[in-house]
Amino acid sequence: MIKKIDFEIPYLNLMKKYPNELFYMGNLELLKKRKIGIVGSRTPSQYSAIVTQKIANLLSQLGNVIVSGGAVGVDTIAHKSATPSKTIMISGTGLDIRYPAINKRLIQDIEQQGLVLSQFPINTPSLPRNFAIRNELIVALSDILIVTYADIKSGSMRSLEYALKMNKEIYVLPHRIGESEATNQLLAKGLVKAIYDINQFISQFGNTIQEDIKDEFLEYCKINPPYNEAVFKYGDKVFEYELLGKIEIQNGKVIIK
Structure with a gap:
């Protein structure tokens, strides 16, 4: 059932204008975390997708709630990796419309186990201008913002602009030249921070998860096995860990960095 929030959320006073109305479905207790x-x-690189999955999963295991916009690409990866019960989705439509349609099942799961919020009344369609409004709400509600891939003039760039205006702490991934140019530019200007070590970053938000520290694959790599073996x-774990910078391939052997 779609309900209306009848109390003030202090975080949202950072917005240019506090929402006139805020509708929800799900568990409001997540707002306290x-x-x-x-x-x-919406089209992240494979490297960005892998790292997004890992970060969202580990943060949620430590009791943090992941906030995102339900779009395909990075948003979907973040919601799924956190699991529906530990995520808040901010919708760019009325809550009677599950958009995008490809994520209908995921959105239903978040409604039932997590929390979905919207500033828009029922029957509000997916108008382009609504997603900029949605992005401002995502940023305002979040304690920090992580942008794992963003092109110039993208919706993610708008989110970065909102975060800078609100003096939010912003984290990005380091990318190669020509990739995620929006975050690379802000990183070069010193306006955002890079995540170079996932475990070190995660440790700011709770005790590191023990099973992540003892890694069977990394233990195996200590013997410098042949790459083909x-x-x-x-x-795919070989490719994943190479992208994350944990291993490298030298002379046909796997080496821990």
């Missing part, structure tokens, strides 16, 4: 916004491109035994 530490909230971490994760947003980014490592791929045969662990598959």
